[in-house]
Amino acid sequence: MPELPEVETFVRSLQPRLPGRRVTHTRLRHADLYRRGSLRLTSLVGRIVERVERVGKNIVIRFHPGGVMLVNLGMTGRLVAWPGEGGADDVHGGKHLHVRIRFADDGELRYYDARRFGHFYVAEKCNFEQLGIGPDPFLLKPRGLQAALSGRSASVKSLLLNQRVVSGIGNIYADETLFCAGIHPARSGDYAAPQAAALLRHSRVVLRRAIEHGGSTLRDYRRPDGTPGGYQSHHAVYGRAGLPCLRCGTSIERIVLAGRGTHFCPRCQR
DNA sequence: AGCTTCGCCTGCTTGC
DNA sequence: TGCAAGCAGGCGAAGC
DSSP states (O other): OOOHHHHHHHHHHTEEEEEEEEEEEESOOOOGGGGOOOOOOOGGGTOEEEEEEEEEEEEEEEEEEEEEEEEEEETTTEEEEOOOOOTTTEEETTTTTEEEETTTSEEEEEEEEESOOOOEESSOOOTTTTTOOOOOOTTHHHHHHHHHHOHHHHOHHHHHOOOTTEEEEEEHHHHHHHHHOOOOOSSBBBHGGGGHHHHHHHHHHHHHHHHTOOOOOOOSOOTTTTTOOOOGGOSSTTOTTTSTTTTTOOOOEEETTTTEEEETTTTTTO
């Protein structure tokens, strides 16, 4: 599931390939792909890609002389330039190809999404806060996270998953961060608030390492070139229920918290 | 207001 | 072996 490291992997592939290209046609299969309030993709025709960046789990494409497109990949979305590198085109046999943005040079930006949980948002300008996209973990200050956690009775895990609190952390990296920080996922935000600096530090270490490995592939996710990411083999707790903790040997537990499968070491995380 | 649960959507896994 | 039910999960909406 594309979280920050997986989205960053897509952005790093797109950034050297899209800028300078002019949009000539757009095609979208289902209008329900648009997030509420979005302009149509056709409004981008004639505009030139300026740059590709990432905010939290969102891919942000900015255009000249104006306009911005946000893509949230949901669970199984893939945003790739076509033709792709090394036969990686049509990874789903074209069955799940939902958006095609054609450029003047005949190349395309393609969006595939098997489960259609992803969303597009097109606007002249966008305000991330209004869209519910909070600060990126690499920009958020320890004090900011502390303030966002203190006084909150919700579990620290659900707050890490809350994109308004910090954007980019999803189920895998929330579990991994909490393990590194030694905090039980069911603890309240208020309890964890004094440890905000450590939480933030650990989240950055985990996210940076995951980016270096091209993200985590559990099932659907593939890097832009079609190869799986490599970070899943470095998970300490996620997907390791019943296996021994790498630090103390205690069996890793799995519970459901905030509606998500949650993995932790009952001895290392208190 | 804050928190939890639900539903969207589809493919893979599990169980009868 | 085959089919139906269960499960996974980001995120917005609904409910408490």
